[in-house]
Amino acid sequence: xxxxxxxxAGYMVIWGGVFGYVFFAARQQHLxxxxxxxxxxLIKEKEL
Amino acid sequence: xxxxxxxxxxIVAALLFCSAIYTVFVYAPTERVMGPIQxxxxxxxxxxxxxxxxxxxxxxxxxxFLIRKDLKWDVVGVASVEIGLVFTTLVLITGVLWGRxxxxxxxxxxxRLTTSLILWFIYASYFILRSSVERQDKRAVFCAVxxxxxxxxxxxxxxxxxxxxxxxxxxxxxxxIDMAPAMITTLLVSLGTFTLLWALLLYHRTRTLTMAGxxxxxEKRLDGGIL
Numbered sequence: 001x002x003x004x005x006x007x008x009a010g011y012m013v014i015w016g017g018v019f020g021y022v023f024f025a026a027r028q029q030h031l032x033x034x035x036x037x038x039x040x041x042l043i044k045e046k047e048l
Numbered sequence: 049x050x051x052x053x054x055x056x057x058x059i060v061a062a063l064l065f066c067s068a069i070y071t072v073f074v075y076a077p078t079e080r081v082m083g084p085i086q087x088x089x090x091x092x093x094x095x096x097x098x099x100x101x102x103x104x105x106x107x108x109x110x111x112x113f114l115i116r117k118d119l120k121w122d123v124v125g126v127a128s129v130e131i132g133l134v135f136t137t138l139v140l141i142t143g144v145l146w147g148r149x150x151x152x153x154x155x156x157x158x159x160r161l162t163t164s165l166i167l168w169f170i171y172a173s174y175f176i177l178r179s180s181v182e183r184q185d186k187r188a189v190f191c192a193v194x195x196x197x198x199x200x201x202x203x204x205x206x207x208x209x210x211x212x213x214x215x216x217x218x219x220x221x222x223x224x225i226d227m228a229p230a231m232i233t234t235l236l237v238s239l240g241t242f243t244l245l246w247a248l249l250l251y252h253r254t255r256t257l258t259m260a261g262x263x264x265x266x267e268k269r270l271d272g273g274i275l
Contacts, residue, residue, distance in 0.1 A: 010088040
């Protein structure tokens with residue numbers, strides 16, 4: 001494998017890692033928002 | 049941070065990333081001995097420094113938690129270690145990809161590489177410890193202690209290439225950087241970009257983890273019939 005291919009692989013790892021982590025963090029936020037919505041509905045039901 | 053401010057910071061980070069790529073691939077000269085593979089250095093070193101910054105934040109959070117017993121410092125600690133571990137993983141993988149064409153080997157038990165791998169294992173064990181302790185207060189104390197003790201390895205990693213015989217290059221020495229001015233500019237742009245990304249990630253992860261804790265408490269109270 002040439003030096004350029006290792007360079008491309010290196011930058012792919014960096015971008016993949018950074019975007020993968022950002023995606024993971026965004027997904028966690030999204031799941032949390034869904035849990036908050038369920039909680040709000042449950043509290044509303046209890047209040048009624 | 050308001051949504052508008054948040055969006056501005058994200059746009060600035062994206063622009064900085066574009067300029068970092070431009071400086072790495074267009075502006076920075078190609079190194080004479082190693083050739084194009086040396087360009088991996090800019091993001092490799094930036095990732096390493098951001099990982100150290102994360103572990104330092106975790107260290108400070110650990111100390112503050114043990115003094116104040118405020119769980120918000122535990123949350124900052126978790127977010128810092130998580131981000132630090134991601135960047136340490138990137139450092140190790142990019143190091144392997146850089147080492148193969150330059151040293152003709154994927155891995156060598158060089159002091160810098162070995163201490164970096166130990167650093168990764170120390171902070172990976174942080175999450176094993178976290179998932180193995182049930183009580184929140186005890187878990188926070190144990191993790192704070194691990195974050196403080198684990199930080200001992202950070203200066204060892206940094207100084208390893210200076211203290212022991214190593215094949216790992218040392219470019220930053222006391223008072224001088226062994227690089228061409230265009231390479232230093234490129235490194236500074238990359239470092240600025242990674243630091244801003246780190247700050248953004250830390251802010252959002254801390255916020256998400258704090259919210260997750262609150263939601264969990266609310267769910268418990270609902271299950272227990274308190275609400």
